[in-house]
Amino acid sequence: xxxxxxxxxxxxxxxxxxxxxDIETVTGETLTIHCPNTGSMxxxxxxxxRVWFSRSNDPKRKLPGTWELVETPHGRLACINTSRxxxxxxxxxxxxxxxxxxxxxxxxxxxAYGAENSRADFRLTYPSGEVFVExxxxxxxxxxxxxxxxxxxVTVRGAKHLRELSALAREGAxxxxxxxxxxxxxxxxxxxxxxxxxxxxxxxEALEAGVEILAYGADVTPQAIQVxxxxxxxx
Numbered sequence: 001x002x003x004x005x006x007x008x009x010x011x012x013x014x015x016x017x018x019x020x021x022d023i024e025t026v027t028g029e030t031l032t033i034h035c036p037n038t039g040s041m042x043x044x045x046x047x048x049x050r051v052w053f054s055r056s057n058d059p060k061r062k063l064p065g066t067w068e069l070v071e072t073p074h075g076r077l078a079c080i081n082t083s084r085x086x087x088x089x090x091x092x093x094x095x096x097x098x099x100x101x102x103x104x105x106x107x108x109x110x111x112a113y114g115a116e117n118s119r120a121d122f123r124l125t126y127p128s129g130e131v132f133v134e135x136x137x138x139x140x141x142x143x144x145x146x147x148x149x150x151x152x153x154v155t156v157r158g159a160k161h162l163r164e165l166s167a168l169a170r171e172g173a174x175x176x177x178x179x180x181x182x183x184x185x186x187x188x189x190x191x192x193x194x195x196x197x198x199x200x201x202x203x204x205e206a207l208e209a210g211v212e213i214l215a216y217g218a219d220v221t222p223q224a225i226q227v228x229x230x231x232x233x234x235x
Contacts, residue, residue, distance in 0.1 A: 006223070051067060134165060
């Protein structure tokens with residue numbers, strides 16, 4: 001995925017009210033832009049951090065741009081725009097870059113399923129049946145450890161998705177949770193039990209129920225992002 005038009009660089013002044021961020025551009029302009037991330041953004045919102053944003057010329061938009069990338073205190077690049085994860089995974093699926101999910105004949109987005117009224121990010125059709133895929137964007141890294149963690153805040157919704165996937169797996173369907181790690185310098189992913197132990201338990205229960213847990217890392221630069229490699233999942 002290429003950033004088109006190219007991203008612009010700045011420094012983070014502050015993030016506030018979850019969806020707002022004040023930045024200073026390299027030309028000295030102060031802007032309030034959209035922050036497309038509902039999480040805590042732990043280690044991704046340090047004041048003074050280098051950021052990259054996409055600018056919009058749409059006169060109907062209330063804010064002039066969208067925050068896309070940040071340089072973390074540990075020198076990594078993270079894509080904090082969580083909506084990018086599904087697009088990246090879809091690109092990888094269509095390119096056959098995720099071998100575990102290759103060979104499907106049809107792909108549908110946002111498919112309703114489950115007793116708790118969830119929507120799968122993708123439903124893939126194979127000769128053997130349907131596969132339901134949930135995608136989670138991972139940006140939380142600690143120190144210089146090469147293991148990222150999810151979630152970065154308590155996620156009731158995330159635990160619900162795991163319950164729904166577990167129910168599918170118990171019924172004999174193929175269910176997949178795919179972590180899209182939009183953070184450089186990472187080799188593995190683990191549940192953030194210190195942040196959300198309920199999610200961690202639900203993840204392990206899902207694995208026991210037959211849910212496939214996959215993690216793929218993305219190369220992140222201010223020019224482009226691309227899913228490139230399989231990562232370990234540490235339970």
